Amino acid sequence: MIKKLLKKVISGLGYEIKKAKLPQNYKLYKYEKPDGSFDYERYKEVQINGNKRKIESVWVTEENVAYLSEYIKKNLSRIEFGLCHGTRRGKEQKWFRKYLKAHVIGTEISDTAIEFPHTIQWDFHNIKEEWLNNVDFIYSNSLDHSYNPEKCLDNWMSCLSKNGICIIEHTSGHESTSELDPFGAPISLMPYLILVWSKGKYYVTEILTAPKQHKEYVKFLIIKNKR
Numbered sequence: 239m240i241k242k243l244l245k246k247v248i249s250g251l252g253y254e255i256k257k258a259k260l261p262q263n264y265k266l267y268k269y270e271k272p273d274g275s276f277d278y279e280r281y282k283e284v285q286i287n288g289n290k291r292k293i294e295s296v297w298v299t300e301e302n303v304a305y306l307s308e309y310i311k312k313n314l315s316r317i318e319f320g321l322c323h324g325t326r327r328g329k330e331q332k333w334f335r336k337y338l339k340a341h342v343i344g345t346e347i348s349d350t351a352i353e354f355p356h357t358i359q360w361d362f363h364n365i366k367e368e369w370l371n372n373v374d375f376i377y378s379n380s381l382d383h384s385y386n387p388e389k390c391l392d393n394w395m396s397c398l399s400k401n402g403i404c405i406i407e408h409t410s411g412h413e414s415t416s417e418l419d420p421f422g423a424p425i426s427l428m429p430y431l432i433l434v435w436s437k438g439k440y441y442v443t444e445i446l447t448a449p450k451q452h453k454e455y456v457k458f459l460i461i462k463n464k465r
């Protein structure tokens with residue numbers, strides 16, 4: 239009754255009441271077995287097949303890694319150990335090593351990992367004990383390959399050393415979803431999502447524009463732990 243009356247008064251004034259909605263939401267493809275449980279074997283199989291199909295392509299660019307290395311040098315006092323996640327041909331760790339003269343390794347879920355230097359076969363959702371609080375920077379352009387970006391980012395952030403940073407490359411290509419790229423979101427939603435997932439433990443402190451724009455947009459989200 240009151241709602242109806244309010245609506246009438248407000249529309250009489252030329253306004254309209256509408257429920258607030260997020261402009262867009264994120265999408266997460268679900269790997270499910272017929273009984274509804276998580277199908278990890280399927281996830282792994284899809285990722286490995288995709289990796290082998292695209293084994294000749296390189297997404298990351300040397301120009302952008304050089305730019306990020308300068309940013310890292312300006313902003314970090316300790317640059318000893320870096321991790322790159324989802325690295326296929328391992329170019330990012332190769333270039334970060336070149337520009338930062340630091341120990342940098344990459345993770346890759348596919349068994350092709352052994353073909354590329356400084357690359358380990360490893361599912362980036364998991365962390366090694368020795369990484370905890372010990373990684374000065376993390377870089378990834380593969381968060382869209384995560385079946386659970388919240389768990390993934392939470393684990394990555396727990397690896398950062400004091401004042402360490404996590405750099406997520408997010409492009410217009412990271413907005414859509416498929417079986418191969420299960421997580422998709424528009425850039426405008428990312429700082430919000432990250433803050434919700436972290437429950438305030440970490441957040442986006444800066445959004446950088448890549449010098450090499452090989453897509454409609456290429457951005458770097460800088461994420462730091464709250465100190």
Ligand SMILES: C[S@@+](CC[C@H](N)C(=O)[O-])C[C@H]1O[C@@H](n2cnc3c(N)ncnc32)[C@H](O)[C@@H]1O
Nearest residue numbers: 289296297298324325326346347361362380383
């Ligand atoms: C879009 S490609 C990017 C490759 C590389 N970073 C580049 O710029 O060329 C994503 C890569 O992440 C790998 N990947 C997917 N899921 C992964 C996971 N859970 N753990 C580690 N690597 C994964 C894929 O096999 C693939 O090689």
